[in-house]
Amino acid sequence: MSKQMREAAAAANAQAIARLRAAGLRPTRQRLELARHLFTGPDRHVTAENLHGEVVGAGIKVSLATVYNTLHQFTGAGLLRQVVVDAARGYFDTNTGDHQHFFLEDEGTLIDIPGDAIAVSGVPQPPSGLRIDRVDVVVRVTREN
Amino acid sequence: MSKQMREAAAAANAQAIARLRAAGLRPTRQRLELARHLFTGPDRHVTAENLHGEVVGAGIKVSLATVYNTLHQFTGAGLLRQVVVDAARGYFDTNTGDHQHFFLEDEGTLIDIPGDAIAVSGVPQPPSGLRIDRVDVVVRVTREN
DNA sequence: CTGTCATAATAGAATTATTCTAAACTGATT
DNA sequence: AATCAGTTTAGAATAATTCTATTATGACAG
Numbered sequence A, B: 001m002s003k004q005m006r007e008a009a010a011a012a013n014a015q016a017i018a019r020l021r022a023a024g025l026r027p028t029r030q031r032l033e034l035a036r037h038l039f040t041g042p043d044r045h046v047t048a049e050n051l052h053g054e055v056v057g058a059g060i061k062v063s064l065a066t067v068y069n070t071l072h073q074f075t076g077a078g079l080l081r082q083v084v085v086d087a088a089r090g091y092f093d094t095n096t097g098d099h100q101h102f103f104l105e106d107e108g109t110l111i112d113i114p115g116d117a118i119a120v121s122g123v124p125q126p127p128s129g130l131r132i133d134r135v136d137v138v139v140r141v142t143r144e145n
Numbered sequence C: 001c002t003g004t005c006a007t008a009a010t011a012g013a014a015t016t017a018t019t020c021t022a023a024a025c026t027g028a029t030t
Numbered sequence D: 001a002a003t004c005a006g007t008t009t010a011g012a013a014t015a016a017t018t019c020t021a022t023t024a025t026g027a028c029a030g
Helices: A003-022 A029-039 A048-057 A064-076 B003-022 B029-039 B048-057 B064-076
Strands: A045-047 A081-083 A091-093 A099-104 A109-114 A119-121 A130-143 B045-047 B081-083 B091-093 B099-104 B109-114 B119-121 B130-143
Touching (some): A003 A029, A045 A048, A048 A064, A064 B091, A091 A109, B029 B048, B029 B064, B045 B048, B048 B064
Parallel strands (some): A099 A130, B099 B130
Antiparallel strands (some): A091 B045, A091 B081, A099 A109, A130 B130, B099 B109
């Protein structure tokens, strides 16, 4: 490793430490390793299991529980965002027509948004060989303090 | 019960039977009861557990497994639609900026849609006392044919 | 440096919603 | 009325995640 590379790595590390500190998170070995894997290179989408597999595969000792904790802490700190695409709890809707939903996060209830009220525009062409099955919009609402 | 009411109930039942038959589902006692609960009255959103609680509370003998089976069969038949609002598997995204996603259902992978490409318009005012936390768009894509 | 203490990491148990399995039952058809 | 594929069911199994109780570690004081 050249002096230049060492310096770059050290700088990246210092930056990661600062980022964690700013979020009120102690820059532990595990959190730094996970941050390095997550934030080095282009944007990515990970699940707890696959990130855990990846870092363990890279020879790093971290438990799955810590990966879960860390992902949530990073999300709380605004370093990550959670994407919801599959259902933990199946909600079934008797309205099968074109419409979308408000989701009241505090109560776990749904309210319909008529399909003729709401519109999604600018959906790009899907990757070739794939067709759009449907477009789901969830408007998440919470109590106004 | 008046003759008129008896006739109306019989007609509703006959219609439910026809609807199930058309979907290739045998109109069993359980399926008819569940259909009655689901499709009588205004549109609604149910989970397997709460529908089960409701029908059992009404004195009907159905197992939870049957409720799950039936909800899926009705969904397959186009009588219901599933709404996804909470995460069975947590996907975390390193891109925290404004953007949405393609979800490749066959593979379980995500592709970003830039926030400046896609737009959602016509979101109604949320119910009073609630504020919009965020608007999530998931464009579900599957293999062609 | 070293001790102290709050914070963090961990293994394994527990939880939650759901699906599976294998056996018993039922509705439609002969 | 007998048959039999389609259904229902209880309970076991699964999958992802969270909890719990214990051990370890980083930061700071002295």
